[in-house]
Amino acid sequence: MTSNKAKVDLRDVARLAGVSLGSASRAINGAGASQAVQQKVEQAAAQLGYRPNHAAQSLRSRLSRTLGCLLPDIANPLYAQVFRALEDELLGVGYLPLLANGANDEDREVRALSMFTHRGMDGVILAPGNERSARLADALKALPMPAVIFDRELPGQHDSVLIDHAAGVRGAVERLMQFGHRRIALAVWQGDTRPVRRRIQGYRAAFTGAGLAVPDLVVQAENVTASAFAEISGLLARPHSPTALIVQGTHMLTSALRAVAARGLRMPEDISIIAIGDTPFAREHDPAVSVLTIDMQVAARHLVSLVLSRINEPSLPARRERVDLRYEHRGSVVGSSRR
């Protein structure tokens, strides 16, 4: 300990370095100081153990170097992955993500946005639970900082990063067709959100694109956290039960596996399965489950780049980036043997 003051401030550093406060600031921020000053200030700062005061920086520069991240549910591995990727991406450029759980609760989402405003976030990344919430739309419109939407379609012009669910699911269906499957089922959540809509859309497009009738094999679970066991069991009990199944998320995957087992079927011999979203569970299952994966690094990179560029250039036109759903083949998909 060299000082006996409670806290070291930049003034102390400047004094020890024998330069003015302004020069010390410039040196610390690497903004136009001579080699000599730079060196002296850095040494003084190190010697005193100087840490800049973020509140003061923030107040003066009007930049918090923080991005509010409003995600539906951090317990969902998908969003946990996004957050983790955002963290990696932001930390590298001196930014920080501030996470808030939306919890599919309009009220909570609006409050989070308000909190982001109060806390002076430089920008916001958000994936609201409900795309049609008027209150959220209003809150979003009133936001004083730029926002980027993740995988949702909201009214108005926004920068957004969209996962290409339609193409992904279509590709998966086509892959299954190549394996000889025709009775291909799709299990998704109930609820009218972009991911669900697009997946169904892609599913249909695969059949119509192949000149086939779209089979009546789409089931929707009651809500995001519900098991789809009953729905999938019902599907499997039909006379011409599906030979392949695409399911949304880990949760539905486990339901599907249970339904398959309960019916005395084997995977993949009797039914091939593709899950949407990669998880350790899918990877380590036996057989490992083929998945449509999202490269969250890529998604995060786009999100960050969109919001940071707009902070610097607010008048940019609204942009949208697409992120592919990549098919990863594993043991859960084989040729169809049943007719």
Add this chain to the structure above:
Amino acid sequence: MTSNKAKVDLRDVARLAGVSLGSASRAINGAGASQAVQQKVEQAAAQLGYRPNHAAQSLRSRLSRTLGCLLPDIANPLYAQVFRALEDELLGVGYLPLLANGANDEDREVRALSMFTHRGMDGVILAPGNERSARLADALKALPMPAVIFDRELPGQHDSVLIDHAAGVRGAVERLMQFGHRRIALAVWQGDTRPVRRRIQGYRAAFTGAGLAVPDLVVQAENVTASAFAEISGLLARPHSPTALIVQGTHMLTSALRAVAARGLRMPEDISIIAIGDTPFAREHDPAVSVLTIDMQVAARHLVSLVLSRINEPSLPARRERVDLRYEHRGSVVGSSRR
């Protein structure tokens, strides 16, 4: 819009309300203003759409009203639950959690702590990956704000919230014993962290407490994210294979279920299973899996209460709160039929 200034500040509010800046501040903060002033200020604030500037509040009051939360891995449902509970708890008292993923990476943890310092966190809640990291211990010691440790035993005196894994697992083993089980196995992660140590300890205590020899039925997975399929399969292949199994976490639960199925055994008829940590998967499995659950609301309440009380009263002695592991009985546990 009533104003044409870029931003409304408290001075504007005070002016419109016809009171001094100080009075306006007191009214906004609910700290000693007369009814009349209170009312006028509130109305003026509402009319102007005033939002306090958090950086300025923070700079002046030396309080960020933010708690740094360093958790090992937000993708782990357990920690996602803690964060969610912390968020609920803190939002209610005007605080905010700032989440950082430690990722079981010493470097990352130390950096997170440094970032917490820079950002002026009022306190820190942390669950480091490695309890014996000297660098982390040093960083922790140098922390200028109070810290509370979650479910870890770190060198030095700290406030902490500890899950009572030992009693929990002991209780679970005893429960299984009441069901007639004797060959009870325990599958936990490798690695020397408090939760693992305590669970093994509780497991042993159950046997010695019952006057029985501790069976050689504890297996440890290679690492936190590894599947324990091989280890558990090995266990089940032994001549006197276990009739009951306690597994740690969702991940190992799925491994265990797979191993059981692969061996041609049925759950619960051939083997009873208890998982540590409740998840939708465990609840919705068929049969539903009995679990040892942690009430994260309670844990979060203790964490917040400890850190906030220490902010106000830094000289308090180190305290530790215990949180029970509660057994929740479901269909995966039945009487032992095998000998």
Add this chain to the structure above:
DNA sequence: ATGAAAGCGCTAACAG
């Protein structure tokens, strides 16, 4: 490139 000075928006200390 550097120093001096101003002030970001707010709260706290003080006097009345």
Add this chain to the structure above:
DNA sequence: CTGTTAGCGCTTTCAT
């Protein structure tokens, strides 16, 4: 209880 005043620690003019 209220108004006045002084900064919190920093960045950013503005001169030089």
